[in-house]
Amino acid sequence: MxxxxxxxxxxxxxxxxxxxxxxxxxxxxxxxxxxxxxxxxxxxxxxxxxxxxxxxxxxxxxxxxxxxxxxxxxxxxxxxxxxxxxxxxxxxxxxxxxxxxxxxxxxxxxxxxxxxxxxxxxxxxxxxxxxxxxxxxxxxxxxxxxxxxxxxxxxxxxxxxxxxxxxxxxxxxxxxxxxxxxxxxxxxxxxxxxxxxxxxxxxxxxxxxxxxxxxxxxxxxxxxxxxxxxxxxxxxxxxxxxxxxxxxxxxxxxxxxxxxNFESFQPVTIFADQAGLGKRYILEEAKYLLLQFGITAQVEDSLDNLPNYKNPILILGETFRNLITIENQLKKNKSKIVVFDASCDDWFMGNSTPENITLVQDFTSAIYQIAWASAQ
Missing domain, CATH: 3.40.1190.20 (Ribokinase)
Known part of the structure; x- marks a missing residue:
């Protein structure tokens, strides 16, 4: 050939x-x-x-x-x-x-x-x-x-x-x-x-x-x-x-x-701290890339409401540093959740990761994982 x-x-x-x-x-x-x-x-x-x-x-x-x-x-x-x-x-x-x-x-x-x-x-x-x-x-x-x-x-x-x-x-x-x-x-x-x-x-x-x-x-x-x-x-x-x-x-x-196999995408909720250029860049890039796939995303900067969301959730973990608070909130939600953080080894230390949560250390992989999670 x-x-x-x-x-x-x-x-x-x-x-x-x-x-x-x-x-x-x-x-x-x-x-x-x-x-x-x-x-x-x-x-x-x-x-x-x-x-x-x-x-x-x-x-x-x-x-x-x-x-x-x-x-x-x-x-x-x-x-x-x-x-x-x-x-x-x-x-x-x-x-x-x-x-x-x-x-x-x-x-x-x-x-x-x-x-x-x-x-x-x-x-x-x-x-x-x-x-x-x-x-x-x-x-x-x-x-x-x-x-x-x-x-x-x-x-x-x-x-x-x-x-x-x-x-x-x-x-x-x-x-x-x-x-x-x-x-x-x-x-x-x-x-x-x-x-x-x-x-x-x-x-x-x-x-x-x-x-x-x-x-x-x-x-x-x-x-x-x-x-x-x-x-x-x-x-x-x-x-x-x-x-x-x-x-x-x-x-x-x-x-x-x-x-x-899917017919369409569900909307996605992104949780991210938006303070500072670097954090805002990661957020805007995630929103833009998901939109290229045909996926709309709403943004939340407070974790207080996390347990109430039913749609797939993307956590830009690198923008939040209080892991204990995030983990406690995550455990209350049974939706499909993708967490992007290059330091994923620090998450759920000593405990098994809940089945509905995927920890991802690579940004590209996180975008694809949440896209697949939103497929319906």
Whole structure:
């Protein structure tokens, strides 16, 4: 299987991450665990970095020259990254083969001619039209997120947008990645499928979309699974990736994963001390991210009323420091409660954590946990 995609540096401030992957690199690393036939086509300005990567994952790499390094810098994994890149656009990479996974690239483009192709555009700034650059495929699936789909079509509903893009590309299927909501699959015979996301105790967010597209491409392209089946397997592998925090997935957990099936979200109540810029920033960021999922949140800065709330509750524990008071109030409430605090080890010391309470040390994981808790 051939992959054409970016090899980029990824940096996060909280939690601290500094790694060389990018969509192409991550896809190649993931596939190296399940198949011996992997070739990555990518741009690089540094033979040393790509040589280390090639040796570590025992894959073949076809290198194409670019001017400068490219990096994605995040404050936290759900924040919008700052992208450091050259403005120069490199000559297109040309790839042919039986099965190709084509990712969109920042520093250039890829012209692909293959039998079975999965195209993940990786951007909403251009329409997701596979053949617009001269690429060809006998069998094509477009995998993209909701924002990319909306900017590629004129329709208003998810199903109508997918149908329009399917016809524009003459594709076998359109697969729409929907984050916490799982994914939507439209096949050319008109069949529609809603695939759930799967629960994980932690969420390693950077690269989840890459993992989905990679696993989908393998099972649809190489193993000839139906698009709906390949999408379900991809969703499960994403949960394993979220849990492991890296490309070394625990495949034994796949059959034990719990699907998150729901029609809508309940409102969420956030308890947080709002005094000071830092505390207010965490609160506003949590509200904004939940709203992106379609979840409304009301805010309380006093714990006195906590026992009375029935909706799911997010406690921004780092903004409160009187743990004994919080714990006493928490024990009076039987709703689903997620507590975010990097010092979770200090909570319920000497006592077991109540079953309705989830303690989370990572901000991204806390947002996903409360989103899943609000699903109904």
């Amino acid at each position: 051939k992959i054409v995609g970016g090899f980029y540096r990824e940096i996060s401030l909280v939690p601290e991450i500094d790694q060389m992957f990018g969509s192409g690199g991550r896809a190649a690393a993931i596939l190296s665990e399940i198949t011996n036939d992997v070739t990555l086509h990518t741009y690089t300005e540094n033979d040393s970095d790509i040589a280390k990567f090639e040796k570590r994952y025992a894959i073949k790499v076809k290198k194409y020259r670019r001017d400068d390094a490219i990096s994605f810098s995040y404050f936290h994994p759900l924040s919008t990254p700052h992208i450091s890149k050259s403005e120069n656009f490199q000559s297109s990479i040309k790839v042919s083969g039986e099965v190709v996974l084509r990712f969109g690239l920042i520093e250039g483009d890829a012209v692909v001619d293959a039998n079975r192709v999965v195209f993940d555009p990786q951007t909403w700034k251009q329409k997701a039209i596979y053949s617009i650059n001269g690429s060809k495929a006998n069998n094509l699936v477009i995998v993209l997120n909701e924002l990319e789909l909306a900017h590629s079509t004129s329709a208003n509903s998810l199903i109508a947008q997918a149908q329009e893009l399917l016809e524009l590309n003459k594709a076998e299927a359109i697969v729409v990645k929907r984050g916490v909501k799982g994914c939507f699959v439209l096949e050319k015979n008109g069949s529609e499928y809603s695939i759930p996301s799967y629960l994980s105790n932690k969420v390693t967010k950077i690269g989840t979309g890459d993992v989905f597209s990679t696993i989908f491409a393998f099972y649809w392209g190489v193993k000839k699974k139906r698009p709906s089946h390949a999408a379900e397997l991809a969703s499960k592998h994403v949960a394993c990736f979220c849990e492991s925090g890296g490309v070394d997935l625990d495949y034994q957990k796949i059959d034990k994963l719990i699907p998150i």
